Amino acid sequence: MTTSAAISTDKGKLVRNQGVTGPLGFRAAGIAAGIKASGKPDLALVFNEGPEYAAAGVFTRNKVKAAPVLWSQQVLSGGRLRAVILNSGGANACTGAGGFQDTHKTAEELAAALSNWGSETGAGEIAVCSTGLIGDRLPMDKLVPAITEIVHEMGGGLSGGLDAAHAIMTTDTVPKEAAFHHRDKWNVGGMAKGAGMLAPSLATMLVVLTTDAVATPEQLDRALRNATARTFDRLDVDGSCSTNDTVLLLANGASEVTPSQDDLDAAVLAVCDDLAAQLMADAEGVTKRVLVTVASAANEEEAVAAARTVARDSLVKTALFGSDPNWGRVLAAVGMAPVTLDPNRISVSFNGNPVCVDGVGAPGAREVDLSGMDIEVRIELNVGDAQATIRTTDLSHGYVEENSAYSS
């Protein structure tokens, strides 16, 4: 129930007790810089020890982009990254030219600190990510001194990765890490944050992926776009993005192994898919983990569009919160999807129990037990052979509560 695609991990092992420092040659740290009033960790660093510094990134499609996104997009155009610095406690979005200068200064300060520490680095090799409330300037008086501190905090081992995963949390309740160890002795690791994903909005999602494989920026870009399209883009985000969404992939070649593009694609996909499952499980106010699968669609694009329409539907989501097998709402929702369908051929099942067959209710449909936390809604359009699954959640009191009170 936790993967939306059939992920082949037969060439290695996926673990959740390692993250960005799972692969060789990456250091990370997470500290409390004082950006959050709560005093919780709010500054994270991921450092690539080399020998290579290839990188790729995928950014928000929102026209309103935060300063760190504008900065990191520029930096990534070079296909090269030595480090990523991330802060929670402030999105640095809608902060104008001053906000962009703050991001630039953050990169400059980190470059200087890393150079002093012994690793010659330029600001143009550093990506910056921010998450938190939109509209406020970052407290640079607290951030700048913390940058020097965090460079000295960089541990070797895995603990640094976990500290970093903690420091990027906002409304997340748990840190999210995953790593894939390929049997050919190379690895992919990653961390993620982003707990709000009830369509049509998404709290900022930040993901940093690392690999010790030997790969060009072009190969990383292909692997990253393939993976995000099938995982993070199929959380129930309806194409919506926050002002700060960023997914980065850094490769240092430390394993000295050059995997095939297919193996690289599969490994990055496996890590992204597991992180996406963790994001869904920790979504704001979630009481149900829901997979909406549309099968026998005309093509995959239409399967995704139909599944998304159902996954976004407020009446479907509230019914699921109430464990109510109200299949009629599923039909009403799919009927608005811009896809090929015949109302009289649609069949629906909840957790494998048929509730609607050929557009008409099935016997016992109203008695299906949806009291468990995991619900799979399967919709057969019976017009083709394509299939896709969207991960979503219910619409609960907890979601309303958390987001009406949200302010950090």
Next chain:
Amino acid sequence: MTTSAAISTDKGKLVRNQGVTGPLGFRAAGIAAGIKASGKPDLALVFNEGPEYAAAGVFTRNKVKAAPVLWSQQVLSGGRLRAVILNSGGANACTGAGGFQDTHKTAEELAAALSNWGSETGAGEIAVCSTGLIGDRLPMDKLVPAITEIVHEMGGGLSGGLDAAHAIMTTDTVPKEAAFHHRDKWNVGGMAKGAGMLAPSLATMLVVLTTDAVATPEQLDRALRNATARTFDRLDVDGSCSTNDTVLLLANGASEVTPSQDDLDAAVLAVCDDLAAQLMADAEGVTKRVLVTVASAANEEEAVAAARTVARDSLVKTALFGSDPNWGRVLAAVGMAPVTLDPNRISVSFNGNPVCVDGVGAPGAREVDLSGMDIEVRIELNVGDAQATIRTTDLSHGYVEENSAYSS
């Protein structure tokens, strides 16, 4: 705050104490047929005494259409209606061929009852509307005898209209009526139901409009489409429709006045606009009545699209529920709208208080008081001179509660 467009009513008077029987020559009734387990009124009838029987209708765009919608669309192709019979307590949607036969039988039974009562009527002159839970067959054993009863219940005066408005309610808390009396001695009246309208879903909206003006089906169709596009379509429905949404307009020429198309358009628009305002005010779980206005857009289409994107945004809606002037969420939402915009030129105000100017927070933005029930979000794109307003509501605990429990 209750109208989304500048409605010219200077040629007459709009009142809320009259509905479908406000115009001359219409009778109506509402009774309890026993379709609802609660025993509340659940069957309504609107009868046109003539001399003319011109009519027009607008129906759901959902591909999954309820039996009464399929029936009424066929009937309306003739541009002629003698009566409309409406039931709550069951949508008769996703009920297959049997459900369509139930609708057909309902029209046949009413035609026979009206003929026996002295008004020669055919089933092909009768529209049928249903609202309630999707997927169950209607209890025809209760409905059929009630049809004869309701024909004999038809009152002359206004009370029949109010009884009908009561009988079509589902989760509505109040009946919704409006009538416009033109100074030239002709009238338009209407009733509406439909309380759930939080994007992307909409509880079934049923609207029956009547007029004693002399008008052709073509004139009625133009007036109805013009009015629905500017009113009901600008509730926060995101293009989504239920399986049963129906808006009908009947004209009998009893006033012997033939208004100009413009006057007819204006009168129908005034009644629809007021009914739309009443629908918003009674939306499921609403604690805030919200108008989202997008101004200085490239064109009206983009103004509507941008306002809709913001009006649908769950994070914006939950913030408004919490009376939180979280303007950053408004910018994040509008940034995803498929419209021409420059992030650095967007300005936002809440109830007239500037909270964001040229894409950057305004002083005091976090202190704006949104504790009242009415909130106007105004967004200036500063790229053109078009403007549009979408009516919406907050996303509250009440909405979640009502829809997770909803089953009638």
